[in-house]
Amino acid sequence: MSDQPEQTLAFAESPVQLLNTVEWAHASLPPGGGVTIAILPPHDPTTRGQLRRMAQLAGDAGHRVLWREARGGAVAPSKTLATLAGPLRRARRLVVGDPFSRYLQLLLSMAGDSDIVVVDDGTATMEFTAQLARGERLVRWHRPRAQGAAALLFSPVARRAVRRLRPVPGRRVEVFTAMTVPPLEGATVTDNTFAWTRxxxxxxxxxxxxxxxxxxxxxxxxxxxxxxxxxxxxxxxxxxxxxxxxxxxxxxxxxxxxxxxxxxxxxxxxxxxxxxxxxxxxxxxxxxxxxxxxxxxxxxxxxxxxxxxxxxxxxxxxxxxxxxxxxxxxxxxxxxxxxxxxxxxxxxxx
CATH class of the missing domain: 3.40.50.720 (NAD(P)-binding Rossmann-like Domain)
Known part of the structure; x- marks a missing residue:
């Protein structure tokens, strides 16, 4: 059965994540297969501008693009989570770009038993796969390991997210990457050749x-x-x-x-x-x-x-x-x- 937009739900917090989601769809879905992509923009105006330009290209490529203000003020995060809760549970496949993002980890902890595709968000993909293979907590390579009350409170959410990212019987995990990454037992690593861009x-x-x-x-x-x-x-x-x-x-x-x-x-x-x-x-x-x-x-x-x-x-x-x-x-x-x-x-x- 061909994938319809509501069956594949993607999240993009950066222009690179959005580009590589389009590349994954081009490489993996049948002609005309589209993805619903929820853009969760940061506050940075330069990133927001690139995301808007990239969103236009993603729409032209046949994808349904949703702009969701997930970080504006005290109310926006909870409203965004509420609107995404249903689609998260129903999605057969989730496409994500930054497993280190706390917001994304929160979304993953709310997801159903869907397949997971991790697309590149820069060289962090190399570190993500290495840490996951070693069974470690996910910590960005240039930052010390988080400590303190906030990290302690968030740790159950992070653990649930990491479990979602591990391949288990009945749930497929794919890493779609242009990076050189270590093997991850049970996961599929697919080469990103930038065929759509070229x-x-x-x-x-x-x-x-x-x-x-x-x-x-x-x-x-x-x-x-x-x-x-x-x-x-x-x-x-x-x-x-x-x-x-x-x-x-x-x-x-x-x-x-x-x-x-x-x-x-x-x-x-x-x-x-x-x-x-x-x-x-x-x-x-x-x-x-x-x-x-x-x-x-x-x-x-x-x-x-x-x-x-x-x-x-x-x-x-x-x-x-x-x-x-x-x-x-x-x-x-x-x-x-x-x-x-x-x-x-x-x-x-x-």
Whole structure:
């Protein structure tokens, strides 16, 4: 029986999650098969803008898109949960993008015995599958393990959500990913080739120059801002980088410094970078620090003539609070991309 919108319910909190939900539907459902996608936007205006643009594309691709304000004030979360409770229980399949999100964990704890599909929300998919395989609590790689009263109160919800994410007889779990992930017993891992993106857009016009993909590692407290700005300036001088594609979470003050001190043109993408790159124009070389795009852009730009290059991170760039776990995870992101896609790498700028 073909899937109808009410049978597959998806949740998207970021533009990348929404893009990869569309990619999963394109790869997995019969022609004309649609998904009901509930968008749960954050407060950040840049993310909201990208979500609205991505929502238009998802609608054009045949999906039913619902915009649900889940974080506005004291009443919105409970109202949203109430409207989603019925569809959650009835859905035969749930498509989710961020198992680390507390809001999503709350939704999963309310769900019926539905199949689960986890689509990429960046490199966190790598950490999610590793933690789930080890039977650990889900904690983002760049954050310490939560403690205190709030974490203790939420822990039963988190445990129920993790149980939903584990494959058991009668419930199928699929991970749809472009990342290199460890095997998860009983789960299906499906390769995300970005077939929808490549068929709908491009190939792009190449500029002949070099672009740099921005990262929010400063904003998340992983990298020192002064060191990061100096590294970008070094890449501009040494590698001919002229354009800097800003991450949606990068601060305006930091971007202003990059313009002033590195001399790069700041580009604020209105869609996930995979779509922006495929639509073009894009650099003949695309440089990136360890991030999601060193796994996704080689797939999106395959056959276009644009080369993706990984830039190293000097250990001196890390802030004092960064753990060995966090730095090791970033090294794993780089090494798996180099091994899987045969990318060129650049040593860290001093």
């Amino acid at each position: 068929s709908a857009f491009g190939p792009p016009r190449l500029t002949g120059g070099a672009d740099l993909v921005g990262t929010s590692l400063v904003e998340t407290g992983v990298l020192d801002e002064d060191r990061y700005v100096a590294a970008v300036a070094g890449l501009a001088a040494g590698q001919g980088v002229t354009r800097y594609f800003a991450h949606r979470k990068e601060s305006r003050d930091k971007l202003a410094r990059l313009t002033a001190e590195a001399g790069v043109e700041i580009v604020r993408p209105d869609l996930p970078l995979e779509l922006v790159a495929r639509r073009g124009p894009i650099g003949s070389r695309v440089l990136s620090f360890p991030s999601t795009v060193v796994h996704t852009l080689p797939r999106v730009l395959a056959g276009t003539g644009s080369e993706v290059v990984v830039c190293g991170i000097d250990p001196r760039w890390y802030t004092d609070g960064v753990t060995d776990r966090a730095s090791g995870f970033l090294a794993d992101v780089t090494n798996t991309a180099l091994g899987t896609h045969g990318l060129t790498s650049l040593p860290a700028c001093p």
